[in-house]
Amino acid sequence: MPELPEVEITRRGIEPYLTGKRITGVRVSERRLRWPIPLDLAARVTGRRIVRVVRRGKYILIDCSANGHAGWLILHLGMSGSLRIMDARAKAQPHEHFDLLLGKRLLRLRDPRRFGAVLWEGGEIARHPLLAGLGAEPLEDAFTGKLLHAATRSRKAPIKLVLMNASIVVGVGNIYANESLFHARIDPRAAAGRLSLARYEALAAAIKSTLKRALAAGGSSLRDFVHSDGSSGYFQQQYCVYGRTGLPCRVCRTPILQLRQGQRSTFYCPACQK
DNA sequence: AAAAGGCCCTGGTCGC
DNA sequence: TGCGACCAGGGCCTTT
Numbered sequence: 001m002p003e004l005p006e007v008e009i010t011r012r013g014i015e016p017y018l019t020g021k022r023i024t025g026v027r028v029s030e031r032r033l034r035w036p037i038p039l040d041l042a043a044r045v046t047g048r049r050i051v052r053v054v055r056r057g058k059y060i061l062i063d064c065s066a067n068g069h070a071g072w073l074i075l076h077l078g079m080s081g082s083l084r085i086m087d088a089r090a091k092a093q094p095h096e097h098f099d100l101l102l103g104k105r106l107l108r109l110r111d112p113r114r115f116g117a118v119l120w121e122g123g124e125i126a127r128h129p130l131l132a133g134l135g136a137e138p139l140e141d142a143f144t145g146k147l148l149h150a151a152t153r154s155r156k157a158p159i160k161l162v163l164m165n166a167s168i169v170v171g172v173g174n175i176y177a178n179e180s181l182f183h184a185r186i187d188p189r190a191a192a193g194r195l196s197l198a199r200y201e202a203l204a205a206a207i208k209s210t211l212k213r214a215l216a217a218g219g220s221s222l223r224d225f226v227h228s229d230g231s232s233g234y235f236q237q238q239y240c241v242y243g244r245t246g247l248p249c250r251v252c253r254t255p256i257l258q259l260r261q262g263q264r265s266t267f268y269c270p271a272c273q274k
Numbered sequence: 275a276a277a278a279g280g281c282c283c284t285g286g287t288c289g290c
Numbered sequence: 291t292g293c294g295a296c297c298a299g300g301g302c303c304t305t306t
Contacts, residue, residue: 003300034282034301058300079299080284095284113283115300130302157277166301173300263279264299 002077004138004171005214007058010083014107015053017085018062021102023048030097034078034117037098044120045073045100057134057170061125062100072125073100078115084108135168138207143169145201152192152200159195160188161262163207172207175242176214178267180206182241187273188266189259241267 002010023045031037038044048064048071055061060083062073075083088106092099098118100107109116121128135151136143151168152159162168163177172180181188183206186199195203240250244267245258254271 076300078283078301112285113299115283155276161277164300174298262277265297 002058002079002081003173003176003214004058005176005211005218007060007077007171008055008215009218010077011053011055011060014060014083014085017105018050018053018102018107021050023050023064023100024103025101027092027099027101027106028097029092030114033097033111033114034076035119037118038120041118041120044071044122056125056131057137057166059131063125070121070123070125072121072128074117074119074121074125074128074130075109076117076130078111078113078117080113081109081111081116084110133167134170135166136170138169138171138204138211143204143208145197145199145204148204149195149197149200152195155192157192158189158261159186159192159203160266162192163203164262164264169207171211174264175239176207176210178242179240180210182269182273183210185273188261188268241269243267 025046026042028037028041031039045064048066051063051065053060053062058076060075060077062075064071064073077083084107086106086108088101088104090106090108092108093110095112096108096110097114098109109118119128119130125131136147148169152162155162160177160181163172163180164174178188180203184199184203186195186203238250241256244256246255248254249256249269249272252269252271254269256267257270259266
């Protein structure tokens with residue numbers, strides 16, 4: 001379930017407990033995630049010092065490089081994953097599949113649906129197959145309406161599906177795709193290749209502000225990161241369209257409609273979004 | 275090349 | 291009360 005804001009808040013929450021620390025081992029209780037946790041992971045990471053923790057799309061990347069030898073732990077939370085910092089003595093509960101041991105503390109992955117991932121990359125991180133094809137980071141300055149417009153000229157697919165395509169822009173899942181299109185007043189069914197540059201500029205701005213608002217809402221949970229139950233899910237927020245089928249539009253009172261696009265639910269206001 | 279559908283997985287909700 | 295059906299979701303993979 002986590003989208004970019006949730007992943008970024010998680011990264012910020014764990015970063016202070018990881019950076020500079022020595023990895024003392026791993027504990028794996030369930031190897032079968034989205035892909036199996038590599039059998040040789042313990043041998044790869046044990047003894048390495050964590051240099052920094054970064055994010056690319058929804059991937060959390062733990063840099064363990066040392067004197068010219070690249071090494072990265074790749075984490076993905078899937079839909080139901082969460083990470084917590086815990087005391088090293090804490091016993092694993094059901095669905096807690098993986099620990100990164102850090103001496104007195106550990107980083108624990110809980111993921112009931114097991115769509116998440118724990119992988120290792122010993123070379124250049126940007127060339128990892130899961131990362132190499134990723135599109136623009138929506139919160140970076142390089143992400144603009146112009147970029148979206150250029151990337152969609154040949155696309156006949158509905159704009160909502162294009163927004164959720166990680167090879168174009170990363171981190172925008174179903175919730176924020178719906179919300180961003182509402183704020184940009186764009187019909188989610190509109191063919192991506194037929195939207196004007198001006199409309200893409202409105203859309204890029206809406207994506208940035210929607211994600212930033214969610215980040216701000218999640219920031220309040222940072223202080224309690226170690227103590228929280230880690231099941232934060234989505235931040236307490238008022239959505240405009242997501243999950244509001246039949247309820248009045250917050251702007252014009254028209255009932256919100258729901259439809260299916262790419263086997264996923266779309267929510268929109270038929271009056272505001274054209 | 276792009277689009278559409280399948281698949282992975284489990285917790286929660288709903289109807290019978 | 292219990293059970294099965296169904297939905298949610300990211301993202302890769304295969305097929306069209």
